[in-house]
Amino acid sequence: MSPFTALPLLLLLTPHLTTSTPTPAKIAPNNHAEYTYIAIRSSSPLSVATSFNATYIGPIGELPSHHQLAIPHQDLSRRSADPIHPHHYLKRALETHPDVDWVEIQEPKRRYSKRGEDGSMGLKALGGRFGIVDPEFEAQWHILNDGAGQVGHDHNVSGAWDQGVFGKGSTVCIVDDGIYYKSTDLAANYFAEGSYDFNTHSPDAGPKDSLDRHGTRCAGEIAAVKNSVCGVGIAYEAKVSATRILFHDNHIFSCSWGPTDDGRTMEAPSTLVAEAFVNGVTNGRKGLGSVFVFASGNGGASGDDCNFDGFTNSIYTITVSSVDRYDQHPMYSEQCSANMIVMYSSADTRHNDAIATTDWSLGLTGDLCTRSHGGTSAAAPLASGVFALVNSVRPDLGWRDYQHLSVQSAVVVNRNHSSWVKNGAGRLYSHAFGYGKLDAGRIVELAKKWKKVTNQTFIETGVKKITGRDGVIPQGEGKDLKIKFLVKEDDKKVNGFGGLEHVTVTVNITHQRRGDVWVDLVSPSGSVSHLAVGRKYDSDAGGFPGWTFMTVAHWDEEVNGEWTVVVSDRDHPETTGAVQAVSIKFWGSKKDVVRIKTTASSSAGVSAGAVASSNAKISATVSVPVQAGNETVPPTNNSPRLDVGAWVGGMIGLLAGVGVLVWCLVLRKKNEGSKKKQVIVDVEGRLFQRLDDGAGYDDDYEMEE
Structure with a gap:
């Protein structure tokens, strides 16, 4: 019996050796030809080393409680129960050791020329390597950040470029306020055949209104041409189009609609849009499924939460939040348990720390650029650009593969932030940062060897x-x-349920002031998803009529065990409420169709039967996360002007059986309803137009000088 297969018994029998100053062994710390090196965070490193017959190398620099171990390759292969992937098996085994808080296998990687020997190549040198002469390229820190104290605060885009991946073969469609396709920065990559303005029923999908610059900015982030104008896109060999109806030659769609981020609104997709989501993931791209990406929203400063947005909390979307160039969480970026990843965008107050991209302004001629594109609506297109790189190397991947790749490859940022917690599967998760930021080089490498996930299935508790x-x-x-729900191990086996992905919780809660209600979900391991947090501006008396929350925080946790929905009311004792019904649906991967019984109970002593079922393929009748009874808030004057109903009608009519890959971004605007006026400001000698609403970071754009 190997030390790995006997791990539970081994952990019981092995004494815990402790020492304040462990003695390092005389083994070179970088002999990867003969040894597998492991980094761990532990207060008892010798105990861990003894448990795995590993050699203790020594502490890792000045990091407290961080240590390095080594195991000879031949020993690892011989002792592992998984000889094909011994590193993966070793990592899983180490993660179960009670004295290990964190583990990482130190695998030698190809060293891309992202930075020079001094630790910082610099954008100028990187541009020279790839023949980039665009004047704003040196301001595109999200591609490579060599600022003081900020090295590595980027998306390692050159890591994908060094693999010869530039987005060729991918077409990104911006469903937004149009694209200024006459810009020299976009013209060569503009796909006119896939463009259409469904609002005016015209093939001209250019911007019409004075504020219609958002689509152009997003297009520049993704696919700005490598030339002598502005900067470059992450996937600068990809194509972009602008449309409000689907077209079979478009691979990627970037959508621009969503409810107001005012800390008061709770809005879900209509039945029509919900059906379009299901149709997209079922039939899009000839059955591979369309991929939807949404910005989490800019309502963080108003106490908004993206779980009150039925687009961002859908299991069919990848929700993207923001992180600034200092690896800090911007105040505007909404937190919620639906956040999967973060991408770089503007800081809260520093004007020149936003995203540099292509621009447009009514009445101004020439090629315009901006360094002030920001908010979560600037973060989401960067994710779309990275996914375009992935699509160019693996066009066969399904919509859930992109979600798994995001979780697996995400890089933790600002590890000391208080929001990071380890879930029951050992993954670090944050309601602010999701699973971390995308690393373009890393996700492309992972995608090349990725084994596609199996079909989706679910276990449904039924209504309690x-x-x-x-x-x-x-x-x-x-x-x-x-309110407690029990899923037994036998239930999981009979149901054929594999790894856990999303969890959705549907509630009927009455309350005289909705913003006073807090809802948490506690998994069997004790990890917590904050489904609803109190919203001080939300005085709505309608409560939560059939509202569905979603969390990705329990990804890969065991589904069996007791799950608890915790509802509390922490403010305004004069307003009261009650829980009328709760149900949970656990989404994961497996096949077959079976029906089993689970049990549900509440702390109040009420119990009810629940039915769990699985289905090998999503269909509208079994897999729509129903938002029955969700209130619909009419758009304000500042809401995006896209005719969503008309667009969705076209989407449903065309999506089935069409080979498309959909990426959706949500246009987020702050201070909805405020009166705005255009003013001209000068920032370090550069002219910008600003919508003077006190916001600034996502409403500014640079004028032609």
Whole structure:
């Protein structure tokens, strides 16, 4: 029996050796030809080394409690229960050791010329290597950041470029306010055949209104041409189009619609749009499934939460939040358990720390550029650009493969931020940062060898109804109502349920002031998803009528065990509420169709039967996360002007059976409803137009000088 297969017994029998100053062994710390090196965070490194017959190399620099171990390759292959992937098996085994807080296999990687010997190549040198002479390239720090104290605060785009991947073969369609396709920075990469303005029923999908610059900016982030104008796109060999209806030659669609980020609105997709989502992931791209990407929203400063947005909290979307160039969480960026990844964007106050890209302005001629594209609406197109790189090397991947690749390859940022927690599968997750930022080089390499995930399935608990006083939400700090659901190991086996992905929780909650309600989901491992946090501006008396929350925070956790929905009311004792019904759906991967019984109970002593089912393929009748009863908020004067109903009608009519890959970005605007006026400002000798609403970071753009 190998030390790995006998790990549970081994951990019980092995004494824990402790020493304040472990003695390092005399093994070279970089002899990768003969040894596998492991980095761990542990207060008892010798105990861990003994458990795995590893050699203790020594501490890692000045990092407290970080140590390096080594195991000879031949020993690892011989002792592993998985000789084909011994490193993966070793990592999983180490993660279960009680004295290991964190583990990383130190695999030698190809050293891309992203930075020079001094630790910082610089954008100028990088541009020279790839023949980039675009004047704004040196301001595109999201591609390579060599700023003081910021080295590595980027998306390692050159890591993909060094592999010869520039997005060729991918077409990104911007469903937005149009693209200024006459710009020299976009003209060569503009795909006119896939462009259409569905609002005016015209093939001219250019901007019409004075504020219609967002689509042009997003297009520049993704596919700005390598020339002598502005900067370059992440996937500068990809094509871009502008449309409000689907077209079979477009691979990627960038959508620009979403509810207001005011901390008061709760809005879900209509039935029509929900059906379009299901149709897209079922039939899009000839059955591979369309991929939707949404910005989390810019309502963070207003206490908004992206789980109150039925687009961003859908299992069919990849939700993207923002991180600034200092690896800090911007105040505007919304936090929620639906956040999967973060991408770089503007900081809260520093004007020149936003994204440099192509621009447009009504009445101004020539090629315009901006260094002030920001907010989460600038973060999401960067993710789309990275996914375009992935699509160019693996056009066969399904929509859920992109979600798995995002989770697997994401890089943790600002590790000391208080929001990071380890879920039951050992993955670090943050409601602010998701699983981390995308690294273009890393995700492209992973995609090349990625084994496609199996079909989607789910376990459904059924509706747990609570009546009378049993459902009353207790008021005050430390008081709550708990509703428990049990999924047994046998249930999981009978259901053929594989790895856990999304969890959706649907609630019927009445309350006189919706913003007072907090809802958490606690997994069997004890990890917590904050599904709803109190919103101080939300005084709506409608409660949560059939609202569905979603979380990705429990990715890869065990589904079996007791799951608990915790509802609390922490403010305004004069307003009260009650829980009427709760249900949970666990989404994952497997096949077959079976039906089993689970049990549900609440702390109030109420119980009800629940049905769990699985389905090998998504269909509209079994897999739509129903948002029955969700309130629909009419758009404000500042809402995106896209005719969503008309566009979705066309989308549903054309998506089935069409080979398209969809990336959706949401245009987010701050201070909705505020009166704005255009002013001209001068920032370090550069002219910018600003919508004077006190916002600034995502409403500025540079004028032609």
